Amino acid sequence: MSTKLLRLAAASVFLTTTSLLPAAIPPAENLLPSDTIAFVTVPDCVALRAASKVSPQLMFWNDPAMKPFHDKFMNKLTETFIAPLEKDLGLKVADFADLPQGQFTFGVNLNGSNGHDEIPPGLLLLLDAKGKSDQLKTNLAALTKKLADKGRTIRTEKIRGLTFSVITLSTNDLTGLFGQGKQVSEIGKEPKAEQPVDIYFTQYESLLIVGTAPKLMDAVAAHLTGGSVPSIADDATFAADRLSQFRNSPTYYGWFNGKLVMNMIAQTPKDSSDDADSPMPKFSAAKILGVTGLGNLKSASFALHEGREGTTADFHLTTPADGRNGFLKILAIPAKDSAPPAFVPADVIKFTRVRLDGKQTWAEIQKIVAGISPQGLAGLNSVIDLANSGAQQKDPSFDLRNNLFGNLGDDIINYTKAPVGGTLAAIANPPTITLIGTPNADQIIQAIKIVAGMITPQDSSLQPREFRGHKIHTVALRPQRGPNGAVIPATPLLLSSGGGYLAITTDAGILEEFLRSSDGKIKPLREIAGLTEAAARVGGMGNGLFSYQNAREVMRSSFKLLKGAAEPTLQRFPTQFREWADFTLLPEYDTVAKYFYLSVFANSTGAEGLTLRVFTPRPPTLN
Numbered sequence: 001m002s003t004k005l006l007r008l009a010a011a012s013v014f015l016t017t018t019s020l021l022p023a024a025i026p027p028a029e030n031l032l033p034s035d036t037i038a039f040v041t042v043p044d045c046v047a048l049r050a051a052s053k054v055s056p057q058l059m060f061w062n063d064p065a066m067k068p069f070h071d072k073f074m075n076k077l078t079e080t081f082i083a084p085l086e087k088d089l090g091l092k093v094a095d096f097a098d099l100p101q102g103q104f105t106f107g108v109n110l111n112g113s114n115g116h117d118e119i120p121p122g123l124l125l126l127l128d129a130k131g132k133s134d135q136l137k138t139n140l141a142a143l144t145k146k147l148a149d150k151g152r153t154i155r156t157e158k159i160r161g162l163t164f165s166v167i168t169l170s171t172n173d174l175t176g177l178f179g180q181g182k183q184v185s186e187i188g189k190e191p192k193a194e195q196p197v198d199i200y201f202t203q204y205e206s207l208l209i210v211g212t213a214p215k216l217m218d219a220v221a222a223h224l225t226g227g228s229v230p231s232i233a234d235d236a237t238f239a240a241d242r243l244s245q246f247r248n249s250p251t252y253y254g255w256f257n258g259k260l261v262m263n264m265i266a267q268t269p270k271d272s273s274d275d276a277d278s279p280m281p282k283f284s285a286a287k288i289l290g291v292t293g294l295g296n297l298k299s300a301s302f303a304l305h306e307g308r309e310g311t312t313a314d315f316h317l318t319t320p321a322d323g324r325n326g327f328l329k330i331l332a333i334p335a336k337d338s339a340p341p342a343f344v345p346a347d348v349i350k351f352t353r354v355r356l357d358g359k360q361t362w363a364e365i366q367k368i369v370a371g372i373s374p375q376g377l378a379g380l381n382s383v384i385d386l387a388n389s390g391a392q393q394k395d396p397s398f399d400l401r402n403n404l405f406g407n408l409g410d411d412i413i414n415y416t417k418a419p420v421g422g423t424l425a426a427i428a429n430p431p432t433i434t435l436i437g438t439p440n441a442d443q444i445i446q447a448i449k450i451v452a453g454m455i456t457p458q459d460s461s462l463q464p465r466e467f468r469g470h471k472i473h474t475v476a477l478r479p480q481r482g483p484n485g486a487v488i489p490a491t492p493l494l495l496s497s498g499g500g501y502l503a504i505t506t507d508a509g510i511l512e513e514f515l516r517s518s519d520g521k522i523k524p525l526r527e528i529a530g531l532t533e534a535a536a537r538v539g540g541m542g543n544g545l546f547s548y549q550n551a552r553e554v555m556r557s558s559f560k561l562l563k564g565a566a567e568p569t570l571q572r573f574p575t576q577f578r579e580w581a582d583f584t585l586l587p588e589y590d591t592v593a594k595y596f597y598l599s600v601f602a603n604s605t606g607a608e609g610l611t612l613r614v615f616t617p618r619p620p621t622l623n
Contacts (some may be wrong), residue, residue: 025128026223028105029238029255031407033219034230036123037261040254045100045128048251051306056619060595065587078534079204079233086609090146091139094383098120099136101126102206109214122213140203157200158490159214160221164202166218170195219345226567234255240608243599245316250303258318262289279543283372291371293319298609310617312537313534318609326368330361331545332605340525340541340548341413343499343517349414349430349554352547358408391450404447406485411437413501415525416552417510419560427561431507441497445473448495452476470495470515472508514545530617538602538617551616552596557588596623 016359022206034337042048052058061070076241111122129136144165148154158165198219201210204224211217216458222229232238237259246253266286286363289295298318321329336355344351382401391398413435419427438444452458456478464471477490491506498515505511513522514520525531531548561582595618 025102025205026102028107028244028386029233030124030231031105031126031220031223032107032124033109033216034235035110036106036230036232036257037110037255038254039124039232040317041105041424042100042252043105043249045102045104048306048455055306056597056622058623062590063587063592063595065591067202067583069587070357072582072585073580085576088150089143090149091143095139097131099129099139099208099434100127100131101130104128107215109213110260112215114267116268120212121482122211122216124212124216125208125210127208127210128571129206129208130208132590133203135209136206137203140201147199157214157510159200159217160225160227162202162204162225164200164209164217166200167501168196169199170197186527195480216488222300239301241301241316241318241571245303245607248305250460251306253303254301256300258299262297265289266295285368288372291326291368293324293328296320296325297324297333298327301458308618309622310522310537310615313614315612315614316609317611320609321607325372326364328610330356330364331522331610332602335543336410337391338541338546338602339535339547342520342524343414343514343522345417345513345517345525346525346527346528347417348415348548349488349557350548351413351525353411353413353545354414355410355495356412357410358412359405362408363403383481387454390454395446398446398450400450403443405453407438407440407444409437409439409500410476411435419557420509422560424561427557429506429556431505433503433505433507433510435503435514437500437503438497438502440502441502444502445495448493449473449475452493465511467496470496470498470514482611516601530620531600534600534615535602537617538600538613539604540603543603544605545612547601549599550600552593552619555596556589556593559586562586594619597621 027043028039032039039590051318060066086092105125107124107126108202109122109124111119113119113121117231129138139147144154147167152167156165179505197212198208198214199212200214201208203209204221207224209217209220211220217233219229221227232255233242235257236255238255241255266289286295296319300318301314301316303314303316308315316329317328321332324332333355334357338353338355340351340353366380369380379469383538387400388398392399411577414432416432417431421427436444439541449458452475456476458476462474464473466472473495474494475493477493479490480488494503494505494508494511496503496515503511503514535546538546563586597617599616601614604613
């Protein structure tokens, strides 16, 4: 046989063989219909399992030292949810646990509703078993038989050539599946009528399809069988988000159709029962969305990447610059230096710096209030005028608008140090200070003291104390009432200024440290190991917002709060919660501290949207 004939024969065998292989299941965005409200998807469950096994979070959860706490939680989970489900279905959940091999997707669909009728949203679950297709088929057959044996009526429907099994359940059936029992009506009210819910399910090649609406099943079936139905991938906003946010194969991601949802909310009809003579202003959904800027939100999304260096998570709002107003305009933080200044000490456990322009933010908030309710803005101005009237009796030149809002700069810094002492109160309230950039801190301090005096009586005989050439002012805050009705005095607010910042705190130690930081005797945060490298993974420290957390020390405080003071702490949680999480079973923190390191996040403001990126590097102790 000639070489040419051999090649032809080989090509024929190859084409014949490949034509018999099942086609790859399309990704979620190519299966979900264009009127999808939101979805979350894991594109590759095998890759997710591999990444999870070496993730610090899962290693911490499975550490032998965590076994007592871990086992109690898992036993409660089994007792409350898994065991009743297995009993009702007559199947083991473990038989289904390893079925996800490809994508695992959950979506919410509009389902033909206009958002203002009684049509419920459609729910969809997609699970690709890939090489475990036969096991999926066997398990589905066993599940169907068990349901039929229990008297459940199962019918079949043909949709686009696919045969769907359909079972009708009530709301009580659904809650009963998870051990919750029947719904209980409120005293004095008629019990809610049980709502029937149709559950559609079928297997197409290796893909399990489960949903609650025939329209949704029709769309998914059309995408699988070559029908011409628009998918979410055809949406221009999603297409842009996929290119910018979902590249580089995220471990999992999610998307929210902001344009669709905001349009529905904006079309909410007015309540015809409203009293025309009511003194309360009428708010329309469209008006609120317009003035707050939320009406210009096209989409929201997140994407998480697990890698050998650590975990990166991106949160994105698609909102073009030419349409931003209201809250979205406030969130569009300009690119400015947001690195820790030299006076921020290396031993802080939390730090955030945001270059938010205070005067512009106040102006935008007033626009929002006025746009929603002119009466609301008038009320706000009345309160300011009342404060001015009282203050001007002592200082005729005082004006709250100028003294407070007019002196706000474009720099806000907040940082926290480890708790001092082991009491519950000390652990729950670690030393924290907020610094606000301002050209005239004294005027802001005067304004704060006047406003505070309107809320709670101040000790007029208490004079500011001197500290290294700075004045420290004390402002009394409104006392609180405890659970037994006893009055609990509030820790007073301490105000001072230095280096172009107004300093606000309730802790004298951290304030004094800030005021003497100019002596250059502290090691600054910006010089600690790993910070510069981690910051580079989120776009650096020059985009207007940067935050750092010493996760190892934050978790140390959390363990002390939950374990060291477990009994008084647990009493703050409902009994049902305490049945799940027994913090007395937590190990000594040092045995699991190796799983924690640091984390950072920073913003990015672009022409098409706003992004927040979080990076958690892998702890060096695990490498």
